Amino acid sequence: MTPRKTFLEALVAMLTPRDVLVSCLGANARYLPHLAVPAPCIALCDSMGAAIPLALGMALQRPDRHVIALEGDGSLMMSPNVLATVAAARPENLTALLWVNRHYESSGGQALPAAPVDWVGLARGLGLTHVEAVADVATLRAAFPRARDARTPALLVLDVAFDPHEEIPPYSERPDEIRARFTVA
Amino acid sequence: MTLAASVPDTWIGRLMQAVRASAKIRAVDVAREEEAVAIACGASLAGGRGAVLIQNAGLLNCGGVLAGLVELYRIPCFFIVSYRGDGRDPIYYHTPKGRVTEATLGAWRLPYALADRAEDLAAQVARGVELADESRGPYVLLITGGDLE
Numbered sequence: 001m002t003p004r005k006t007f008l009e010a011l012v013a014m015l016t017p018r019d020v021l022v023s024c025l026g027a028n029a030r031y032l033p034h035l036a037v038p039a040p041c042i043a044l045c046d047s048m049g050a051a052i053p054l055a056l057g058m059a060l061q062r063p064d065r066h067v068i069a070l071e072g073d074g075s076l077m078m079s080p081n082v083l084a085t086v087a088a089a090r091p092e093n094l095t096a097l098l099w100v101n102r103h104y105e106s107s108g109g110q111a112l113p114a115a116p117v118d119w120v121g122l123a124r125g126l127g128l129t130h131v132e133a134v135a136d137v138a139t140l141r142a143a144f145p146r147a148r149d150a151r152t153p154a155l156l157v158l159d160v161a162f163d164p165h166e167e168i169p170p171y172s173e174r175p176d177e178i179r180a181r182f183t184v185a
Numbered sequence: 186m187t188l189a190a191s192v193p194d195t196w197i198g199r200l201m202q203a204v205r206a207s208a209k210i211r212a213v214d215v216a217r218e219e220e221a222v223a224i225a226c227g228a229s230l231a232g233g234r235g236a237v238l239i240q241n242a243g244l245l246n247c248g249g250v251l252a253g254l255v256e257l258y259r260i261p262c263f264f265i266v267s268y269r270g271d272g273r274d275p276i277y278y279h280t281p282k283g284r285v286t287e288a289t290l291g292a293w294r295l296p297y298a299l300a301d302r303a304e305d306l307a308a309q310v311a312r313g314v315e316l317a318d319e320s321r322g323p324y325v326l327l328i329t330g331g332d333l334e
Contacts, residue, residue: 020231042230046253053220054254057227057235060188060211065231081216085224089213175257184231 001161002136004099005031010137011097014144015039015068020058020184023070024051026106027168028099034169039068042182045171048072049079052086052096059091062184066148069096073119074104074112080122086153087127095147095154101162109164119157130154186210186263186314187233190221194240196267200333201238218243219250226260234314237264241286244325248293251323259321263314268299268327275330290325297325302332 004027012035015021019039023029029043044050055069076082076098086094098119104110123131130150132143134157147154189204190213191197204212211228215221218239225235244266255262269276270283290297296316300309309326317324 022227042258044254044258046257047223047250049219050223050250050254053215053223054227054230056213056220057188057190057224057229058231059227060213060224061228061231061233061235079217079219082220085214085216085220176259179258179260182230 001159003161003163004028004101004166006137007099007134007140007158007160008032009035010140011068011144012037014141018065020055020062020065020067021070022051022055022058022067024048024072024075026072027166028070028072030169030171033172040182040184042178043173045175048075049082051075052082055094055096056082056086056089056091058184059094060089063091063093065184066093066095067091069094071096071098072105073098073100073102073117076119077112077117080126083123083126083128083155087129089153091153092151095144095150095156097156097158099158099160101160103162105162105168109162119155123155123157128153128155132156134158186236188213188225188228189236189238190215190224191238192216192218192221192240192243194243194267194269196269196328196330197238197240197265197333200265204238218246222247222250222262223254225262226254226258229260229262234318235262236314237262238266239264240267241269241282241327245282245285245289248289251293251295255323261314261317261321262323263310263317264323264325265310266325266327268329271327271329273329286327295323295325296320297327300326300328300332306332
């Protein structure tokens with residue numbers, strides 16, 4: 001399985017200044033300030049499950065920008081209904097990446113409920129038509145441009161390695177700093 | 186407003202119909218109320234102005250996202266909330282929600298007003314939107330049965 005940071009670095013390398021990035025709480029939000037993200041970026045430090053609907057609101061408001069949401073499987077497990085909301089709203093400019101590592105990394109690495117969730121099947125069942133499973137970086141490099149060009153909301157389901165000993169940097173920016181810097185020109 | 190995210194309630198049905206007919210406001214049908222809050226916030230962060238139209242049962246679901254998104258990131262977010270179970274609601278099973286609604290708003294420090302149908306409702310909405318903008322936070326306008334009919 002692919003480490004989180006490897007996926008994240010590969011994704012950031014594909015972003016452009018015309019994109020907008022929304023990250024859920026946790027490791028992605030904590031790594032992002034240390035990467036050269038070329039797009040406006042807002043990273044959450046709380047509010048599990050908010051990344052995809054936040055990105056949906058941005059995508060509907062700004063159809064001229066592509067909005068990318070990063071969400072964790074623990075967060076989406078709390079509110080999978082949002083996928084139906086996205087499917088109904090049908091933004092052409094929204095790509096969500098689901099980071100499936102089967103653990104609540106932020107709260108100490110506890111395992112998710114041990115159900116073998118079929119995220120691709122669930123997303124399709126809730127109405128999304130462009131859904132791809134991503135097992136490695138090469139697949140991500142091919143799948144992300146397809147998602148961006150799909151002209152329909154897309155979900156990429158990333159199979160992420162969970163490393164309980166990963167040294168994730170702490171949150172380095174306060175929400176008011178993140179908010180003050182975030183603008184979509 | 187540029188976007189209104191809503192979960193249905195009888196008392197806000199006509200309002201959502203009007204929003205759907207509007208050329209200026211994007212109506213978003215939402216599966217659960219926390220999503221509606223985040224969607225409205227997304228519209229606001231992207232340069233628009235988002236509103237949330239829900240029932241008080243849904244507002245009671247929203248404590249986490251109000252604290253962890255709206256308050257923490259200081260995002261203007263205007264709510265119109267149907268106040269089911271208030272003294273004028275004829276349906277008995279809404280009563281427990283009505284009993285705790287204003288107490289919960291107080292405990293969560295959410296600024297709110299009760300809509301006054303005898304006065305100009307459009308002005309009350311405009312004032313609520315303005316207060317949300319000024320405070321960069323939430324503002325709730327509670328409406329009851331016949332207010333929007």
